Amino acid sequence: MKRRWVFVVVLVAVLAAVVIYSVTRKDKTVMLKAKVEAGKFDVIVSTTGELQALNSVDIRGPEGLRDARVHNVKLVDLIPEGSVVKAGDYIASLDKTEATTSLQNMEDQIERDEASLRQTQLDTTMSLRDYRNQIKDLEYALEERQIILDQSKYEPPATIRQSEMNLDKAKRAYEQAKTNYSLRKEQSEAAMLKAEINLKRQYQQRNEIAKVLDQFIVYAPQPGMVIYKKEWGGAKRKVGSQISAWDPVVATLPDLSKMVSKTYVNEIDISKIAVGQEVSIGVDAFPDKHYTGRVTEVANVGEQLPNSDAKVFEVQVLLSESDTTLRPAMTTVTQIRTNSYDNVKYLPLEAVHSNDSMSFVYNVASKVRQIVDLGEANENFIIVNEGVDAGNEVFLTVPVEGEKWEIKGWEIFEKVKQRRIVEEAKKKEDMARMQREQAEREKAMMDSGGGAAAKGGMQKFDMKNLTKEQRDQMQKMMKQSGGATMMQGGAQMQGGGAMRMQTNR
Numbered sequence: 359m360k361r362r363w364v365f366v367v368v369l370v371a372v373l374a375a376v377v378i379y380s381v382t383r384k385d386k387t388v389m390l391k392a393k394v395e396a397g398k399f400d401v402i403v404s405t406t407g408e409l410q411a412l413n414s415v416d417i418r419g420p421e422g423l424r425d426a427r428v429h430n431v432k433l434v435d436l437i438p439e440g441s442v443v444k445a446g447d448y449i450a451s452l453d454k455t456e457a458t459t460s461l462q463n464m465e466d467q468i469e470r471d472e473a474s475l476r477q478t479q480l481d482t483t484m485s486l487r488d489y490r491n492q493i494k495d496l497e498y499a500l501e502e503r504q505i506i507l508d509q510s511k512y513e514p515p516a517t518i519r520q521s522e523m524n525l526d527k528a529k530r531a532y533e534q535a536k537t538n539y540s541l542r543k544e545q546s547e548a549a550m551l552k553a554e555i556n557l558k559r560q561y562q563q564r565n566e567i568a569k570v571l572d573q574f575i576v577y578a579p580q581p582g583m584v585i586y587k588k589e590w591g592g593a594k595r596k597v598g599s600q601i602s603a604w605d606p607v608v609a610t611l612p613d614l615s616k617m618v619s620k621t622y623v624n625e626i627d628i629s630k631i632a633v634g635q636e637v638s639i640g641v642d643a644f645p646d647k648h649y650t651g652r653v654t655e656v657a658n659v660g661e662q663l664p665n666s667d668a669k670v671f672e673v674q675v676l677l678s679e680s681d682t683t684l685r686p687a688m689t690t691v692t693q694i695r696t697n698s699y700d701n702v703k704y705l706p707l708e709a710v711h712s713n714d715s716m717s718f719v720y721n722v723a724s725k726v727r728q729i730v731d732l733g734e735a736n737e738n739f740i741i742v743n744e745g746v747d748a749g750n751e752v753f754l755t756v757p758v759e760g761e762k763w764e765i766k767g768w769e770i771f772e773k774v775k776q777r778r779i780v781e782e783a784k785k786k787e788d789m790a791r792m793q794r795e796q797a798e799r800e801k802a803m804m805d806s807g808g809g810a811a812a813k814g815g816m817q818k819f820d821m822k823n824l825t826k827e828q829r830d831q832m833q834k835m836m837k838q839s840g841g842a843t844m845m846q847g848g849a850q851m852q853g854g855g856a857m858r859m860q861t862n863r
Contacts, residue, residue: 390753390754390755391722391751391752391753391754392705392706392708392709392751392752392754393705393749393750393751393752394703394704394705394742394746394747394748394749394750394751394752395703395704395705395739395748396701396702396703396704396748397701397702398698398699398700398701399698399699399702399704399736399739399741400695400697400698400699400736401630401695401696401697401698401699401734401735401736402693402694402695402696402736402737403623403627403630403631403693403694403696403736404691404692404693404694404737405621405622405623405624405673405691405692405694406621406689406690406691406692407619407620407621407622407675407689407690407691407692408619408620408621408686408687408688408689408690409617409618409619409620409641409684409685409686409687409688409689409690410612410617410618410619410620410686410687411585411610411612411613411614411616411617411618411686412613412616412617412618412676413612413613413616414585414610414611414612414613415579415580415582415610415611415613416587416607416609416610416611417449417450417576417578417579417584417607417608417609417610417611418576418579418606418607418608419431419450419452419573419574419576419601419606419607419608420452420570420573420574420606421570421573421606422566422569422570422573423570423602423603423606424603424604425563425566425570426457426460426563426566426567426570427460427563427567428456428457428460428567428570428603429456429602429603430456430600430601430602430603431452431453431456431457431574431600431601431606432452432453432598432599432600432601433450433451433452433453433595433596433597433598433599433600433601433608434451434452434453434597435450435451435597436449436450436451436586436595436596436597436608436609437449437450437584438584439584439585439586439594439609440583440584440585440685441583441584442581442582442583442584443578443581443582443583443584443611444578444581445578445579445580445581446577446578447577447578448575448576448577448578449576449577449578449584449608449609450575450576450608450609451574451575451576452574452575452576452601453574454571454574457567457570457571457574458571460567461564461567461568461571464560464563464564464567465564467560468557468560468561468564471553471556471557471560472557474553475550475553475554475557478546478549478550478553479550482546482549482550485542485546486539486542486543486546489535489538489539489542490539492535493532493535493536493539496528496531496532496535497532499528499531499532500525500528500529500532502528503521503524503525503527503528504525506521506524506525507521507522507524507525576608578611579611580611581611582611582612582613583611583612583614583685584609584610584611585609585610585611585612585686585687586609586610587607587608587609587610592664595607595608595609612686614682614684614685614686615680616676616677616680617676617677617680617681617684617686618654618674618675618676618677619637619639619651619674619675619677619690619692620672620673620674621672621673621674621675621690621692622663622670622671622672622673623670623671623673623694624668624669624670625660625668625669625670625671628656628660628671630694630696630697631653631656631671631673631694631696632653632656632696633653633654633655633656634652634653635652635653635694635695635696636650636651636652636694636695637650637651637652637653637675637692637693637694637695638650638692638693638695639651639675639677639690639691639692639693640690640691640693641684641688641689641690641691642688642689642690642691643685643688643689644683647681649677649678649679649681650677650678650679651675651676651677651678652675652676652678653673653674653675653694654674654675654676655672655673655674656671656672656673657671657672657673659671673692673694675692675694697734699734699741702733702741702742702743703741703742703743703746703747703748704739704740704741704742705719705739705740705742705746705752706738706739706740706754707735707738707739707740708754708755709752709753709754710730710732710740711727711756715775716729716771717729717730717732718730718745718765718767719745719746719752719753720752720753720756720757720760720763721746721750721751721752722750722751722752722753723750723751724766725763726763726764726765726766727760727763727764727765727766728745728746728752728766728767729745729765729766729767729768729770729771730742730743730744730745730746730767730770731743731744731745731770731773731774744770744773745767745770
């Protein structure tokens with residue numbers, strides 16, 4: 359009996375603990391709230407990047423690989439990355455196997471062609487000598503026929519006629535032999551000249567291969583710190599890597615006095631980035647140091663990084679300070695200040711909730727869902743133009759039965775809706791205006807005779823023909839559309855690879 363009562367008491371205690379824990383946890387969730395702040399607000403886009411030298415000198419391998427018909431060469435030795443070298447210091451060694459084989463094959467071919475040329479010369483000499491003997495014999499035969507004709511003047515007419523015919527045949531044979539000799543001589547001279555030219559070309563190729571072989575030991579062109587060359591996919595060239603005839607760079611010597619941070623910005627934020635914006639830069643290797651800089655390049659066309667599905671845009675930031683401790687490939691934390699407001703209201707991003715196209719907050723005091731008009735945002739906060747006042751408290755999470763709270767501020771919703779309609783109409787109007795202006799320029803070019811290249815086809819869209827305001831608007835639209843190709847009315851605007859635009863604003 360006692361054991362049964364003990365079991366009941368324990369069960370009641372466990373159920374009470376579960377209820378108390380659930381109520382306590384729910385209360386804690388409901389109590390998460392924040393105040394609407396007022397003051398200075400910076401719009402920051404934060405990314406990670408990598409340090410690179412603004413200027414660098416390539417340490418190049420053999421320059422004549424293509425002429426030597428050597429397509430790929432393996433790195434068999436390379437000094438450690440980060441080594442400080444002087445001009446003329448040893449950098450790397452390359453595998454000579456392919457080049458040595460090519461040189462040996464060329465020398466063997468030269469020997470065969472030299473023997474073939476000598477044989478051709480001998481055959482030509484003998485052949486021409488036979489032709490000359492044949493011509494001499496025909497010359498004697500011609501004289502003999504002439505003598506016979508001279509002696510037959512007292513013979514019957516038929517005999518004389520026969521002698522004349524024999525003389526004519528001898529003349530024609532003699533002249534034909536001389537013509538054949540001239541043609542044979544020209545033919546032989548041309549064949550030998552061709553063989554000699556081919557042999558000279560092979561001599562030149564052999565000399566080029568030998569010259570290239572002398573460059574398989576690579577030396578530093580100037581003083582500096584050795585940084586390994588990066589392949590297209592991001593991997594560094596090291597021992598065992600292949601260098602091609604089209605890109606024989608082994609390593610680089612960067613100029614460490616001017617550094618840039620190469621970073622990639624998500625397509626969602628790229629419309630906020632512009633050349634000249636101020637940047638705060640941190641380096642993971644030196645957490646106590648902070649640097650400043652400015653955006654110098656913004657890619658017009660997005661790209662997809664390896665192992666990533668998101669589209670990003672390359673952005674380069676030039677550091678204002680010079681620090682000899684900075685090294686290429688160091689990881690940077692880049693904070694780009696895209697905008698700044700002196701006195702605005704703002705609250706945490708978590709406090710804003712959305713329902714279709716409507717944004718609202720849960721007001722703690724009035725227990726309503728208050729519609730708000732939002733402005734720009736950074737990583738943690740967002741500007742509130744209208745709907746709440748500084749000091750108001752809002753919930754960061756959905757309160758208990760918050761879905762049932764009354765919605766207030768419909769006038770704000772209508773105002774935001776109208777503003778969006780106006781903005782969309784203006785965007786369409788600007789696009790249509792630029793298309794009209796481009797069409798008018800194309801028509802003017804065609805009328806003036808300067809559009810021959812565009813006749814019967816499509817003409818490339820040229821941003822140089824636009825005004826500064828139009829270029830800025832077009833660049834903003836391209837960024838917002840993720841660098842997509844735009845085609846309208848025969849004007850085409852395409853981007854590919856790493857095309858960038860630099861703008862001075």
